Amino acid sequence: KAGVTQTPRYLIKTRGQQVTLSCSPISGHRSVSWYQQTPGQGLQFLFEYFSETQRNKGNFPGRFSGRQFSNSRSEMNVSTLELGDSALYLCASSQGGDSNQPQHFGDGTRLSIL
Amino acid sequence: AQKITQTQPGMFVQEKEAVTLDCTYDTSDQSYGLFWYKQPSSGEMIFLIYQGSYDEQNATEGRYSLNFQKARKSANLVISASQLGDSAMYFCAMREATGFHKLVFGTGTRLLVSP
Numbered sequence: 001k002a003g004v005t006q007t008p009r010y011l012i013k014t015r016g017q018q019v020t021l022s023c024s025p026i027s028g029h030r031s032v033s034w035y036q037q038t039p040g041q042g043l044q045f046l047f048e049y050f051s052e053t054q055r056n057k058g059n060f061p062g063r064f065s066g067r068q069f070s071n072s073r074s075e076m077n078v079s080t081l082e083l084g085d086s087a088l089y090l091c092a093s094s095q096g097g098d099s100n101q102p103q104h105f106g107d108g109t110r111l112s113i114l
Numbered sequence: 115a116q117k118i119t120q121t122q123p124g125m126f127v128q129e130k131e132a133v134t135l136d137c138t139y140d141t142s143d144q145s146y147g148l149f150w151y152k153q154p155s156s157g158e159m160i161f162l163i164y165q166g167s168y169d170e171q172n173a174t175e176g177r178y179s180l181n182f183q184k185a186r187k188s189a190n191l192v193i194s195a196s197q198l199g200d201s202a203m204y205f206c207a208m209r210e211a212t213g214f215h216k217l218v219f220g221t222g223t224r225l226l227v228s229p
Contacts, residue, residue: 033216043205043219056215088157092217100147100166103209103217105159 002027004106006091012112018079021109025072025093032074033103034066037088046089049074050096078111086113116141118206120220127196128228134181135191135223137206143167145211148189150180153203153222162204165189196227 005024013019025032034046045058049068066076072093078085088110092103117140127133139148150162165173165180173180181190193200203224207217 031215035217042221043217045216045218048215050215058216090159092159098211100164102149102161102164104161105151107156107158110157 004091004093004104006106006109008109009107010110012114013081014114015081015083017081018077019081019111021076021089023074023091023106025074026104029093029095030072031094031096032068032072033092034076035090035092037090046076081113083113085111087111116208116210116218118208118218118220120206120223122223124224124226126226126228129198130195132192132194133196133225135204135225137189137191137220139187139189139208141208141210143210143212147209148180148182149207149209149217150178150191151205151207153205163191198227198229201225201227
């Protein structure tokens with residue numbers, strides 16, 4: 001069974017640009033979550049989607065947005081990039097999002113802002 | 115508010131020895147899940163083990179076991195017979211059942227296994 005696939009693995013952008021990251025969950029998983037990981041703030045929750053609906057959102061500015069498609073694939077978009085957006089962005093999927101279900105993570109997209 | 119505390123920034127263990135990584139948590143929910151993840155230097159987060167708040171027995175997965183003490187709100191990870199490949203960051207995380215659908219992570223513990 002294929003794992004969670006994130007593309008691209010690495011990305012370099014400049015301030016002010018926008019970026020779209022992609023995540024394909026494990027087959028059969030309907031919940032997709034996104035996390036940002038930085039040395040200073042650690043792992044922080046961005047948002048979670050289930051059946052194309054955003055169920056929860058973390059404490060991030062509106063520049064961070066996402067969506068989920070009918071095949072459960074998800075995209076995350078960051079507009080007007082800032083230096084502080086440099087981070088490892090991790091996508092995770094689970095079957096339904098219940099507390100007893102582990103989230104399985106992809107390899108992440110490492111975003112660098114110049 | 116839910117919170118995870120990992121007080122050990124780094125741990126050092128010799129190959130084949132056992133090691134315990136500490137995790138305490140805070141929640142007002144009665145139903146929650148506790149998870150441990152391993153993150154090698156390459157970046158991917160690898161799920162290791164899960165413990166539910168209503169589980170009476172400690173979870174075990176191969177060389178990993180979770181020492182769950184509900185009254186103390188602790189969920190320590192025990193790795194038996196450490197291997198060189200166990201060198202990585204280890205994160206404790208919690209997920210509440212009240213519909214927030216997110217994992218809250220601790221700050222992590224870096225484990226180094228020496229030959």
